[in-house]
Amino acid sequence: MADIIAPDGYRIHEDHIRIGGSRWVRSICITQIPNRVRIGWLDRLFSIGDVDVSIYLEKGKENEVLTALNREILDLETKLEQARRSYDTTQLSRLRKAHKDAWSLREAIQLGDNAMCYVTIVANVAADSRQELDHKCRMLEERLSGRGIHIREAFLQQADAYRSALPYGINFLEDSFRKNLDIGAATAGFPFNQADLAHENGIYIGTNLQTGGPVFLNGFLPPPAFSNNHMNIFAKSGGGKTTAIKEIVTRSLPQDIRSVILDWKGEYGIVTDALGIGINIVLSQSGERYILNIFEINEDVDEKGSRALYLNEHIATVKGLLTALISQAHKLELTIDEKVYLEEAIKEEYEAKGIHEGKPDSIYTSTPQRTGEESFILGKRKKEMPTISSLYERLSLNEAASRLCKCLSIFKHGQSLGLFDGQTTVDLQGEPIINLDLSRLEEHTARPMANQVVLHWVWQEFIKRDRTVLKRVIAEEAWSYLQREETATFLAKLAKTARAYTCSLTVSSQDFKEFAIHPIGSSVITNASQTILGLQEESDLEYIYEKYQLSEGEKRQLVKFKPGEMLIRLENAGSTLVKVERAEFEKPFISSSYLEERAGAG
The missing domain is CATH 1.10.8.730 (Helicase, Ruva Protein; domain 3)
Structure with a gap:
């Protein structure tokens, strides 16, 4: 068995190991941990992708721990007295907090509610090239430093660190990178994760591809779940973007969430027509039916x-x-x-x-x-x-x-x-779905100008009315708003202010790169707490990878998705792979392939 799983060979360098002809591995260790941690404080390490992590815990002797804590408390009391005499208010606040924490920890240990332990955290980060390995390690360092966690490569100790991260259960590094933590903080670093995305009062999206459980998403949850209600939806042509939007709009109806769709290509009028509710406003240079x-x-x-x-x-x-x-x-x-x-x-x-x-x-x-x-x-x-x-x-x-x-x-x-x-010849009051169809306007002049007017009109006639009603504005083919500074700026205004009017801005586009490199576009998608990613172009992958700090596995999945498969990335909640599913009765107004088949049959 060892001969089967063993690599062809390996070469140990001072800061990495090359395994076989196509794998590069760097062993790293945690060298600094913040004073306070929360559950999942190591999630950014686990989510980097292609990484093996070992956490070694050794319980400290109670008498030694209490002696050390008593010494620390005495030292803190001395520093507190010095700070009081020098009127150093900044130090006083920090020292009081540290003193209180030390007292609380000593009491918990004496009562048997907690314990101190020595912790060594070592990880093997792997990649398919030296360049990719360096890039991943730089990104990992940036991610963790934002949480007060510092890492260091096991320089000249790559072999011992590499073996320590393997499932031997033996720490070959001994005391080199050992840190002190209480049991609660140490166990909070384990990769706990919610198996299924199931928000209370959420709309049904589909099935979790990893667990088989149903996925329910409530985009209007208040803080701390979401800092805002905005959403991004990105997918290449045929990647499920339009279907996902139709599902979100129609399945929000029972919850009295009203939706306005800025329909660049004329793909959503069928929803109001098939359901027999809402209004489909077709803007035309020759028609006079609708005036805004x-x-x-x-x-x-x-x-x-x-x-x-x-x-x-x-x-x-x-x-x-x-x-x-x-x-x-x-x-x-x-x-x-x-x-x-x-x-x-x-x-x-x-x-x-x-x-x-x-x-x-x-x-x-x-x-x-x-x-x-x-x-x-x-x-x-x-x-x-x-x-x-x-x-x-x-x-x-x-x-x-x-x-x-x-x-x-x-x-x-x-x-x-x-x-x-x-x-104005349109009354939006009470309409659950309003589709503004711009597809019949001349594409190069009239339609971009209409984009600007429609955004302004929607702001006045829809967003600002009645803060007690949940509302959603969907900017389809949103890349078009970035073509002119005026519309890009107004889109950014909506992203910053719509939440105050209980309104969610949903930005939908085929071209992620265009948003990522555009200064205003980048701020718009950064303002969204929810992102849905469907099948992507290879050219967009690196920009998505950097923006959302995806793992390597998630990144590769984005170009392998089958129809209906998507990744939901939520603020403060990680990623969920989902299969978007449609009921049979929904197909006439949701599924593009169904409509094409029906048209062909006719």
Whole structure:
């Protein structure tokens, strides 16, 4: 048996061992441990991948331990008195804490509730090349140092350290790297892990590929589970990204979680059509059915019910939006005077409607509205808002703003880019799913501009309304938002502020690398506490590996996934491999392959 499992040979170097012709191993030891540790404090070592770890525990003699603790307590009391006399408040706080911990530990040992032990932690880190080995060890050092854990390669002791990490149960290093820990801290370093991801009130995602258990994910858990409710979904074309989003949206319905989908390719309208609920808003340069007015404004109601109207902030946003649209459409920049004319005209438009800063009631009216010869709408309702056409008419009265008027003209109703001119014709109140389909807009100019307007409109009409309702905004093909600074910046704004409105931002894209190297894109995905990774391109692997500190095994799995297989990476909870599963009744509106088969059969 030994001959079968033994390598062809090995060569011992001062800082590594080469085993056979294709394996490089470096033996490392833990040399410093923080004063306080939590369960799983060695998880970053175990998750590096292709690593063997041995933890040697030797219980200390009680009389020796208590003698040492008494000596330490006496030393701390002396230092405390010195700190009091010198009024060193910084040292006082640290010493009091250390003194209290030492007293508590001595009492626990005397009562038999705890014990001190000598601990040696040694690991063999392996790789397929010397370059990869160096890279893994550097990454491991960075990961552990962030938790106050220091490692050191067993320099000139590689052979003894290597054998110590093997399952012999013999510590060949003896006292070289021995540290003192109490039993609780030592056992907290063992690789305990929750076998299954099963959040309370979570939605069913699929089956855990490692345990066979069901996976339930609740993305709206409060801290400390998640610092925010945002999610990233990355997978190459055909990697299950669209299917996962459809599952999350539809399975959230029983929990009253409302969803808006910014649908770049027109793939999600079938969900609202098949379910018979929600609304599918198809934006078109030729159609007039749906209008999203960029001048829409809503009051802001905080958690305590206090109302506010931030009109000046909104005016600045509308001005910036129109300035960006003009720049994109005409390839020119407005002059300082033109920007002043634009802001003044926008402000006058709201004043003409009787809408004022800090007065939320000013956006409502009780005047009866005629809807027919003998029919009226009575009661409180929102006023009609300014429009691009009314802004154009106001600016046309200013001769100095003639160039600005000319630039705005193509955004008027009936013109090539006039789809956002007019009173809003969409009411989102109560709709559980809102799909905003941008696929019919011209791809290179109209669609990117619509991205920007739609984000602004969703912020006003969906995110800011009713903080008591759980909401989700899904930015599909989110790489498109990084193509322009304005949309990238607004996406980053949502990532930072949406949580205050009980809203989750879900970023979905095929191209992880584009987000990783983009300064704004990188901050957006860093802000997410949940990430779902499907089948990936080889070119994205290193960026994903670095960003999420995956193990080597997890990294390799990302290019081997079968249809429906994904990795869920959660903040403070590690990774779960899952098989996303669909019930038969879900296939008509979730499974892309099902739809393609049906189309072929028809």
